[in-house]
Amino acid sequence: MNRVVLTGGLILALLTLATLILEIMRRRSGLPYRELGARIRSWWVMAGLFLALILSGRAGAVGLFALVSYLAVKEYFTMIPIRRVDRRIIFWAYLAIPLQYWWAYEGWYGMFIIWIPVYLFLLLPFRQILTGQTRGFLESTGKVQWGMMLFVFSVSHLAFLYGLPEVEGHGGVELLLYLVVLTELNDIYQYLFGKSLGRRPIAPAVSPGKTLEGFLGALATTILTAVALRYLTPFSVPQALAAGAVIATAGFVGDLVVSMIKRDVGIKDSGDLIPGHGGILDRIDSLTYTAPLFFHGVYYIFY
Amino acid sequence: MNRVVLTGGLILALLTLATLILEIMRRRSGLPYRELGARIRSWWVMAGLFLALILSGRAGAVGLFALVSYLAVKEYFTMIPIRRVDRRIIFWAYLAIPLQYWWAYEGWYGMFIIWIPVYLFLLLPFRQILTGQTRGFLESTGKVQWGMMLFVFSVSHLAFLYGLPEVEGHGGVELLLYLVVLTELNDIYQYLFGKSLGRRPIAPAVSPGKTLEGFLGALATTILTAVALRYLTPFSVPQALAAGAVIATAGFVGDLVVSMIKRDVGIKDSGDLIPGHGGILDRIDSLTYTAPLFFHGVYYIFY
């Protein structure tokens, strides 16, 4: 737990540094840097909320991720085109969220891992049949289930990770902090390397801002950070290297996947919930990929 | 194992009886009953193949279900409208099938239960991004993943069920036989009750042949059969009653869900692979629902 507080302190120190740099930039250039200012302020709020809730105990942490899932999937359902009858299917999908997080809270892995992929997956088409609307059945069920998988099932792995028992003195909360900090830092690294060195776009049709230089720079830096933060984990150095590589790559792909959804439906930002960041989807996009992959790696090796 | 052979004998006796009745009907009426004849002949082939392979051992049984999954998902992919680039995504989806059945063969539950819902689910969108085709991303990924869930993930529970260790002297093969026989008998009961007593259609827009009378008649008969076949299982009488009710209801819904897909894409039969039965989707539709639900019930209670 001391390690968590220490890391929390590091994060807040980093944010203080960022705020100071912003202030210096403002004084020197005389420009307001409004976007960047809003972004850093949002980081303060998010980091503060996150740290407070994971320190407050299991209910707080699980509740936080349940809320995040709910807000994210709400943005998703608002974004995609739906038929009128889909409202009723989506209603049942929402009801599955508290249960999914209840299993995470209880630490009931067997149920947690099949609740959405098996039970909800089988329930939603049944609810569809009751509507009697055959046209668009497949597309609609597919989209709803897909959103539930990405923004509820995937994200809920964070909550389950939190509740994992200690391994070699490292509790789930430390692993969770490790994962979230690395994922978010990787996003920031990608942005910084992309802005400064980025030339070759990787997927120009999907996200022109994603460059090979940004990805590789972030990959290297994230791996180094993963080793540096190893004190939070029971990982050996090779394991930390692998964790860093997985988080950097998965985070990159998760970001692209959410961009792809937005491209497909033809919008730029999914929301304005977080000033300077866009919607909540834009903030958790990387986590939808890093959370399940990191979790299952850890779960396989240590549990 | 003797119980399996006994049940196999019962099935073949039942088929012999059906063939005799058909012959008598033919002689009496002078009509050829071609459709019914083809149907019964197909039952002979399917029952023979199924019994031979589950008796041949683990490799044969797992291989059979892998082949069934492959044929079913091929019918599904052929049926749904796709974009040209989706070929490449579907190619990767096919490659996931042998692995899913390999985990079932190995009895590695942890991997078996997440391979398609987690790993394939995260891989397919990534492969999509590489195509660079943003339009239709969500619909296409959703449909492909949905088909893999229903016709591979769900059906593969049969293979995993087969490999379960013995409980109170009852091996997985007995449970598998119990499940498959009840599911198929329930289909036949529904057909017979629906033909003879059916009046009130339950979902006229989806499948006009499904009636309340057919469903309830089959429900009652399937529950009775579930109790009668209890010798294959470690179930108590209440458990057998519950298993019968779950199989009858889930089988009914699975049937409707596959009909719904066909309605949505506007075709009547998914294929002609099995004379008198249509495509393989039409034969395994009920199993896509009964298999995961029965499996997880059994797995939760006994393992």
Add this chain to the structure above:
Amino acid sequence: MRLKTLFFLLIVRPLLLLLSGIRAEGTERLPRQGPAILVANHNSHLDTLALMSLFPAATLPRVRPVAARDYFYATVLRRFVSERLVGILPLERRGVKKREEHHPLEPLAEALDRGEILIIYPEGSRGEPGELRPFKSGFAHLAKMRPHVPVIPVEIKGTDRALPKDEALWVPFIIDIHIGEACYYNNTVREFTRRIERFFENGDPHADR
């Protein structure tokens, strides 16, 4: 009017925030002071609640949705909600033309003179989800009577998914509210109606340029 403020602060806002969430664009163009006419599209009962919830508590008492008396005062409960909690400005629909004792829009003009902010739905009653019905010109007549009062178009999206007409199940979807720039009556009733209507057709934030 204290009850109305409490209703919005303690019930409407938290419920909307949790069950739907509002993304508002151009809230700085919402009037702090009356008089003003807000013209909005109408698909759901949520329209009124969502739009009113954007106003600060101090302004809220002055915000009054114009609604048909015969419907909203029909039962005791409905009347209580309409009158005390939402504070509608009831409009006589039937028999007005016959009596002609005073101009039917007179009560609305008087409300503007008292400095109130009126919400008018020129589509008449709630339309089918996502569909925009032709505008009635009532608001333009009112604007003609008080040409110094700003007319602000407000586009509301998402309420038709969250709580459509004739449905009782509220399903969480985000509500988008887009507040346009103020327009002033300057031409004919017909052209003014069209000008405002165009804002909703194009989502054009500069309908008055």
Add this chain to the structure above:
Amino acid sequence: MRLKTLFFLLIVRPLLLLLSGIRAEGTERLPRQGPAILVANHNSHLDTLALMSLFPAATLPRVRPVAARDYFYATVLRRFVSERLVGILPLERRGVKKREEHHPLEPLAEALDRGEILIIYPEGSRGEPGELRPFKSGFAHLAKMRPHVPVIPVEIKGTDRALPKDEALWVPFIIDIHIGEACYYNNTVREFTRRIERFFENGDPHADR
């Protein structure tokens, strides 16, 4: 011709069965004996293999897809496959018109006289996936030369998904083959071409009624 039969029995049929699967409608209308002209749409190299695999081994040697010599005899390997394994009837595309030593369709007519079953793709080369290009009238000219030979339209679907033009990756999709009823040449070349073409446009099994 033994090699061709073995190739189909041991390689093409099992591969097609496993990797694609064929749903054929109207196989009873496939000719057991030549001469006959099969007219098919063309999207993929699989078209020829799938259609030929429907014939019994005894008839197979007589089934000959008509194809361009310059393309299919271009390399040693391609020539081996085309000549020995598939047994195409090579057609000269270039310079035929200039020489005019004999009618360009003469070799095809001779093949019919030998009792062979020709497969002709009147769209020319393979078209874009799922698209039907206008028919060339070559087959109708041939039918006019031998009016007693039945012309059988064959619609092939799904090969454009399984193995489209310009792709090397064979992805399993079921191939649907729909064999129409035999037609005989009886009018003008143009009208006969249209009549057969209509079968593909409507999927009408009774194109000759």
